[in-house]
Amino acid sequence: MSQWPGKYVIGLTGNIATGKSVVRRMLEHLGAYGIDADALAHRAIARGAPGYQPVVDLFGRYILGPDGEIDRRRLGKIVFNDPVALADLERIVHPLVAQAIDFLVRRASQPVAVIEAIKLVEANLHRACDSLWVVYAPPEVQLARLMRTRGLTEAEARQRMAAQPPQEQKMALADVIIRNAGTFEETWKQVVVAWQRLVPVAEATAPAADVMSSERLALTVVRGRPRDAAQIAALINRLRPKAPLLTAEDIMAAFGEKAFLLLRNNTTLQGVIGWQVENLVARTTDILLEPTLPLKSALTLLIQEMERASKDLQCEASLVFVAPELARQELIWRELGYKITTPEQLEALAWQEAARESMPPGTVLLFKKLRQERILRPI
Ligand SMILES: CC(C)(COP(=O)(O)OP(=O)(O)OC[C@H]1O[C@@H](n2cnc3c(N)ncnc32)[C@H](O)[C@@H]1O)[C@@H](O)C(=O)NCCC(=O)NCCS
Numbered sequence: 001m002s003q004w005p006g007k008y009v010i011g012l013t014g015n016i017a018t019g020k021s022v023v024r025r026m027l028e029h030l031g032a033y034g035i036d037a038d039a040l041a042h043r044a045i046a047r048g049a050p051g052y053q054p055v056v057d058l059f060g061r062y063i064l065g066p067d068g069e070i071d072r073r074r075l076g077k078i079v080f081n082d083p084v085a086l087a088d089l090e091r092i093v094h095p096l097v098a099q100a101i102d103f104l105v106r107r108a109s110q111p112v113a114v115i116e117a118i119k120l121v122e123a124n125l126h127r128a129c130d131s132l133w134v135v136y137a138p139p140e141v142q143l144a145r146l147m148r149t150r151g152l153t154e155a156e157a158r159q160r161m162a163a164q165p166p167q168e169q170k171m172a173l174a175d176v177i178i179r180n181a182g183t184f185e186e187t188w189k190q191v192v193v194a195w196q197r198l199v200p201v202a203e204a205t206a207p208a209a210d211v212m213s214s215e216r217l218a219l220t221v222v223r224g225r226p227r228d229a230a231q232i233a234a235l236i237n238r239l240r241p242k243a244p245l246l247t248a249e250d251i252m253a254a255f256g257e258k259a260f261l262l263l264r265n266n267t268t269l270q271g272v273i274g275w276q277v278e279n280l281v282a283r284t285t286d287i288l289l290e291p292t293l294p295l296k297s298a299l300t301l302l303i304q305e306m307e308r309a310s311k312d313l314q315c316e317a318s319l320v321f322v323a324p325e326l327a328r329q330e331l332i333w334r335e336l337g338y339k340i341t342t343p344e345q346l347e348a349l350a351w352q353e354a355a356r357e358s359m360p361p362g363t364v365l366l367f368k369k370l371r372q373e374r375i376l377r378p379i
């Protein structure tokens with residue numbers, strides 16, 4: 001049994017670029033509450049957070065950027081080339097991350113949680129979990145992903161991979177091994193099978209289907225599922241005629257990083273939003289609506305449901321990125337509680353980073369705070 005009575009907790013790990021985050025997202029689609037230890041580690045050393053001063057004392061002011069924040073790239077260059085320095089950093093950061101994980105799992109309303117951490121086993125956190133899931137990809141696949149998606153040179157990618165223990169060590173301890181070298185669809189099937197086999201509350205936890213509706217207009221918002229991928233692709237292709245055509249497999253790939261809410265008018269799919277919750281910040285990046293829909297009702301239903309689902313995931317803030325024409329609907333946004341802003345104007349570093357990471361080019365940022373208290377809040 002896990003360290004958290006009444007909850008089923010999955011520990012998720014694997015070496016670099018094997019696909020841990022993709023599998024975490026899939027578990028979230030099945031209803032688990034997802035935690036990303038990397039993001040918590042970043043929060044733990046933000047200025048004012050409890051890890052900041054000990055890290056500055058250890059590595060010196062050289063690691064600070066002009067804004068007084070720790071320059072993580074610079075710190076990474078030091079520690080990823082020096083195992084002793086990395087162990088020193090981990091001694092400061094891991095207890096803080098463990099504390100934040102404990103808090104989030106306890107507070108989660110979902111009965112199943114998944115903790116994604118690259119050092120889960122090394123930090124002995126797997127012992128606190130009900131099952132250990134390890135994601136595996138052959139080294140040539142890891143290498144190709146690191147070069148393609150992280151922009152690393154072959155030498156850099158090989159160095160990062162060589163710095164990690166062999167994947168087989170973690171696999172030997174695993175309750176579940178997810179082989180993630182094929183299509184997203186193939187990985188999704190393995191995740192569903194393992195979920196159904198191991199997770200006791202599998203049936204009960206999937207996020208609600210029909211979530212919100214407007215009686216007058218027969219509009220209904222439902223959570224998109226991987227099985228809706230072809231329908232979502234068809235809608236997006238219809239509403240974005242000039243963009244390159246999307247296939248169902250493209251949408252399956254998108255399910256590896258985001259969730260969709262579907263707006264149905266009676267039974268016809270007429271709108272979609274794509275959003276992502278990462279590091280306790282909700283980021284809505286795609287809003288596509290049939291032009292014949294009543295804009296205010298449609299947007300309100302979708303945005304309110306996105307916020308409800310995001311609050312359920314303990315989000316602190318909602319960032320919505322929209323095309324300039326849609327941002328001009330000031331009255332609607334004001335009524336929904338959003339204001340136009342820029343990433344630099346956001347008050348927390350984690351929110352600024354979220355905005356910079358997720359902001360599609362040419363969009364306007366709308367912001368709303370969803371919670372007052374913050375995890376690993378600067379003190
Ligand atoms: C060194 C730091 C500041 C670099 O930050 P940066 O934002 O540049 O990189 P990021 O955190 O995204 O990591 C890049 C890649 O390295 C991996 N990685 C991070 N920490 C570790 C570690 N201790 N051991 C092995 N790999 C690691 C990440 O999973 C990711 O794949 C940061 O990684 C860190 O503080 N690491 C130590 C804390 C830690 O162990 N974090 C992991 C989760 S608890």
Ligand SMILES: Nc1ncnc2c1ncn2[C@@H]1O[C@H](COP(=O)(O)OP(=O)(O)OP(=O)(O)O)[C@@H](O)[C@H]1O
Pocket residue numbers: 014015016017018019020021022023118145149180181182183184187256
């Ligand atoms: N089955 C797959 N097919 C194609 N691309 C994939 C697949 N699985 C993962 N990827 C891509 O590979 C990259 C790495 O995946 P992901 O971020 O999930 O790995 P990770 O193990 O969490 O990485 P890290 O250790 O750096 O945190 C991402 O760009 C992701 O979209």
